[in-house]
Amino acid sequence: MNRRQFLECAAILVSGATTGRLAFALTEEQMVYLASAPDYTSQKVDYFSPAQRKLVAAIAQTIIPRTDSPGAIDAGVPHFIELMVAQWLNDGERSIFNAGLKDIETRIPEEHGKAFDELDGDRQLAVLEALEAAASDSPWYVQGNIRRAFISDAPFICQIKELTAWGFFTSEVGATTVLRYNVMPMRFDGNTPRTPGESTWAPFNFYH
Amino acid sequence: MTDTTTHDFDAIVVGSGITGGWAAKELCEKGLKVLVLERGRDMPAGTGYLGEHAPSWKLPFNGKPDRTLWEREYPVQSKVYAFSAANIQFWNNDRENPYAVDEGTPFDWYRGNVVGGRSLMWGRQTYRFSEQDFKANAMDGHGIPWPVDYDEIAPWYSHVEKFIGVNGKKEGLAQLPDGEFQKPMSWFAIEETIHGRLKKHAPDITLTNARTAILTEDLPGRSACHYCGPCENGCSTGSYFSSQSSTLPAAQATGNLTLKSNAVVERLEYDKATGKISKVHVIDANTRARSAFSARLFFLCASTVGTTQLLLNSASAEFPNGLANRSGVLGHYLMDHFLGLGVAGIYMDDTDKYYYGNRPTGLYIPRFRNVAQQDQELDFVRGYGYQTMINSSNWTSAFNNKGFGAGYKNALREIPPSWMFYMGGFGECLPQQRNRVYLSKTKKDRFGIPQVAFDFTWGDNEKAMAKDLLAQGERIQKAAGAVMSIAFGDAEKLSVPGAGIHEMGTARMGDDPAQAVLNKHNQAHDIPNLFVTDGSFMASSSCVNPSLTYMAFTARACDYAVTQLRAGQI
Numbered sequence: 001m002n003r004r005q006f007l008e009c010a011a012i013l014v015s016g017a018t019t020g021r022l023a024f025a026l027t028e029e030q031m032v033y034l035a036s037a038p039d040y041t042s043q044k045v046d047y048f049s050p051a052q053r054k055l056v057a058a059i060a061q062t063i064i065p066r067t068d069s070p071g072a073i074d075a076g077v078p079h080f081i082e083l084m085v086a087q088w089l090n091d092g093e094r095s096i097f098n099a100g101l102k103d104i105e106t107r108i109p110e111e112h113g114k115a116f117d118e119l120d121g122d123r124q125l126a127v128l129e130a131l132e133a134a135a136s137d138s139p140w141y142v143q144g145n146i147r148r149a150f151i152s153d154a155p156f157i158c159q160i161k162e163l164t165a166w167g168f169f170t171s172e173v174g175a176t177t178v179l180r181y182n183v184m185p186m187r188f189d190g191n192t193p194r195t196p197g198e199s200t201w202a203p204f205n206f207y208h
Numbered sequence: 209m210t211d212t213t214t215h216d217f218d219a220i221v222v223g224s225g226i227t228g229g230w231a232a233k234e235l236c237e238k239g240l241k242v243l244v245l246e247r248g249r250d251m252p253a254g255t256g257y258l259g260e261h262a263p264s265w266k267l268p269f270n271g272k273p274d275r276t277l278w279e280r281e282y283p284v285q286s287k288v289y290a291f292s293a294a295n296i297q298f299w300n301n302d303r304e305n306p307y308a309v310d311e312g313t314p315f316d317w318y319r320g321n322v323v324g325g326r327s328l329m330w331g332r333q334t335y336r337f338s339e340q341d342f343k344a345n346a347m348d349g350h351g352i353p354w355p356v357d358y359d360e361i362a363p364w365y366s367h368v369e370k371f372i373g374v375n376g377k378k379e380g381l382a383q384l385p386d387g388e389f390q391k392p393m394s395w396f397a398i399e400e401t402i403h404g405r406l407k408k409h410a411p412d413i414t415l416t417n418a419r420t421a422i423l424t425e426d427l428p429g430r431s432a433c434h435y436c437g438p439c440e441n442g443c444s445t446g447s448y449f450s451s452q453s454s455t456l457p458a459a460q461a462t463g464n465l466t467l468k469s470n471a472v473v474e475r476l477e478y479d480k481a482t483g484k485i486s487k488v489h490v491i492d493a494n495t496r497a498r499s500a501f502s503a504r505l506f507f508l509c510a511s512t513v514g515t516t517q518l519l520l521n522s523a524s525a526e527f528p529n530g531l532a533n534r535s536g537v538l539g540h541y542l543m544d545h546f547l548g549l550g551v552a553g554i555y556m557d558d559t560d561k562y563y564y565g566n567r568p569t570g571l572y573i574p575r576f577r578n579v580a581q582q583d584q585e586l587d588f589v590r591g592y593g594y595q596t597m598i599n600s601s602n603w604t605s606a607f608n609n610k611g612f613g614a615g616y617k618n619a620l621r622e623i624p625p626s627w628m629f630y631m632g633g634f635g636e637c638l639p640q641q642r643n644r645v646y647l648s649k650t651k652k653d654r655f656g657i658p659q660v661a662f663d664f665t666w667g668d669n670e671k672a673m674a675k676d677l678l679a680q681g682e683r684i685q686k687a688a689g690a691v692m693s694i695a696f697g698d699a700e701k702l703s704v705p706g707a708g709i710h711e712m713g714t715a716r717m718g719d720d721p722a723q724a725v726l727n728k729h730n731q732a733h734d735i736p737n738l739f740v741t742d743g744s745f746m747a748s749s750s751c752v753n754p755s756l757t758y759m760a761f762t763a764r765a766c767d768y769a770v771t772q773l774r775a776g777q778i
């Protein structure tokens with residue numbers, strides 16, 4: 001549902017509630033609603049080299065592959081990561097990221113004879129698992145919750161995992177086809193049956 | 209009315225938030241011409257709610273906090289859970305409108321800067337104070353006795369509840385009086401399970417619907433909640449109470465309301481000859497143009513800290529320590545609830561159940577300590593309650609799992625086989641003379657108005673209470689069958705003062721003019737046409753969320769003021 005449809009819907013809801021107030025009638029055109037704004041990932045960005053772009057896509061897809069549902073590439077995660085590295089990470093975090101990516105860019109061909117994105121799936125997994133094993137004492141792995149801030153000195157593997165998961169489950173593809181999403185449920189029922197393998201609802205808010 | 213001098217308006221209300229909206233509605237409906245002055249920007253209902261229903265993929269950084277912007281412009285406001293990229297336009301810009309954070313002691317001052325004030329972002333928890341709450345000061349000697357008792361305010365609670373719409377369940381508890389409720393929202397299966405176990409294993413504990421100012425039944429011009437979830441982004445269907453959804457349209461409908469936004473009230477002018485306030489001085493927030501408006505009645509509803517600042521800044525030869533401050537208590541006895549302490553429990557029950565829709569509130573455990581009389585074994589007076597929430601976790605609390613690939617993806621996607629029942633305590637704070645708001649001697653804001661500073665420290669009673677709150681929380685989780693419980697919060701440090709966002713008490717009411725700024729009608733002891741009805745009037749804090757009480761006293765004060773005005777007494 002877009003913003004206009006929603007406001008029309010809201011007008012009907014409210015008029016059903018007798019003597020309409022409809023204060024939201026006219027000025028809609030003048031306002032920029034986030035709900036009808038372009039997607040964050042619709043912006044252009046040119047931060048990675050073409051080779052790095054391939055690496056990042058391959059890493060993201062290894063973290064969240066396509067299964068019977070879409071994966072990281074289907075959801076536009078590589079582009080999200082490039083935007084976030086360019087715009088959101090601070091200088092210190094960005095240099096950790098860049099160094100980590102550089103390491104994969106140079107070390108993997110030395111060790112395996114080809115680039116990370118050309119390795120077969122098992123090899124790719126092994127590379128990431130080795131990075132995770134080396135990073136496992138980072139506070140990033142402490143079971144926490146979303147209210148924690150981004151951990152500034154988290155190693156590269158943690159950074160890219162967080163950006164991949166975030167970019168994936170907050171994307172339209174991830175939230176609506178992998179998770180479930182409904183902005184107008186119209187009722188609450190706390191006692192619905194659960195079927196095995198069912199997905200969670202996409203969270204409606206991201207507490208920080 | 210006997211006053212023959214011409215005035216610009218019959219009444220001026222400063223602030224358009226929860227209490228200002230109520231004052232505007234009541235005074236307009238009684239036939240007065242009312243001017244509401246609001247320092248914040250205009251915020252039209254619906255069209256102003258830019259982030260309402262915005263999906264994550266439309267938000268900047270897909271909803272990750274814009275750290276640079278938040279740290280630079282909103283270092284205080286961005287700490288609260290309700291602040292987000294989807295409602296940033298409601299909040300005060302801390303850089304543009306600072307307070308003296310480096311003076312005194314730390315205090316987080318959360319505020320809006322728009323028409324509607326914090327009514328747009330509030331948590332909507334709506335509880336009555338009890339008879340015991342109104343007697344507490346007189347009984348245990350902390351603070352001064354309330355000049356009003358429960359029976360006197362009860363009809364005003366009803367008046368407000370019926371109009372704003374509160375959903376809840378009657379429980380017949382003396383410590384949490386029932387009100388005029390719409391039908392309660394339904395429960396998670398796990399909440400029913402917990403409820404059943406508590407009845408058996410902890411019969412002293414009541415688990416009830418959080419009483420919440422959200423419609424479950426239509427009211428004129430407002431529709432029942434559609435369960436989208438993030439109320440703090442605004443609600444075009446007017447389903448939760450805000451000034452925009454409720455009081456301001458009612459005031460507008462009378463034809464008696466004039467509302468000016470961007471109108472910063474700088475000070476009030478006292479007229480020696482009449483012994484009354486004659487006008488308010490206003491600065492336009494955009495142009496800095498100055499103006500003044502006169503009226504017969506003045507209602508201060510600028511929030512506790514805003515009103516206290518205004519009164520202190522309106523000192524004159526007659527009132528050298530601040531307007532209406534012959535008692536010397538203005539600015540003192542600041543209170544806030546402590547929160548952020550509690551116990552979360554993990555449950556393995558009802559894992560064949562899930563939910564549909566986002567219920568925008570939780571359940572509530574009312575006070576059970578020192579009820580009716582002081583529990584002999586306790587080393588603190590008064591009490592606390594818990595707000596509870598069900599957390600069915602999702603990817604946001606699992607993305608730092610180890611592993612990669614289909615297994616990792618599935619673990620983040622699937623419904624976890626457990627529930628979390630979160631209990632967050634809210635504790636009563638005693639009124640203490642040393643806890644105060646004052647004007648900085650050196651710092652001014654962009655309008656030349658002295659900034660406020662805070663001196664506030666928690667007392668031993670709050671700390672002792674917090675310890676008990678944690679221990680009892682563990683007992684309750686155990687009785688309810690939690691397989692594991694996690695206590696959070698530090699009973700020695702408590703929350704940062706102000707984080708409860710229930711600041712109150714700095715112009716307290718009381719029968720004795722030597723000890724109180726206001727009389728029992730929220731009227732200044734010293735000045736008959738000056739009324740203060742935001743949280744500054746509070747003589748004690750109870751442990752329940754206070755805004756309903758502010759609204760009830762506001763409505764009652766309006767009734768009294770107009771009667772007095774018509775009788776020629778003001």
Ligand SMILES: Cc1cc2nc3c(=O)[nH]c(=O)nc-3n(C[C@H](O)[C@H](O)[C@H](O)COP(=O)(O)OP(=O)(O)OC[C@H]3O[C@@H](n4cnc5c(N)ncnc54)[C@H](O)[C@@H]3O)c2cc1C
Pocket residue numbers: 222223224225226227228245246247248288290318319320321322323324325326327329330331332333334471472473474509510511512514515518709710742743753754755756758
């Ligand atoms: C996130 C959050 C959750 C909350 N949850 C709850 C809850 O669940 N239950 C509850 O009871 N309370 C809750 N509160 C507290 C509640 O919002 C306040 O108690 C309530 O809004 C106070 O009403 P008020 O009218 O005094 O102040 P406000 O609603 O803050 O309104 C004051 C208005 O006065 C204006 N103003 C200030 N100074 C001036 C001036 N000099 N000139 C002109 N205008 C001025 C301000 O801009 C503002 O619009 C919550 C608050 C927040 C922020």
Ligand code: SF4
Pocket residue numbers: 422423432433434435436437438439440442443444445446447448566568
């Ligand atoms: S959850 Fe209900 S009250 Fe809250 S914003 Fe959505 S519709 Fe409005």
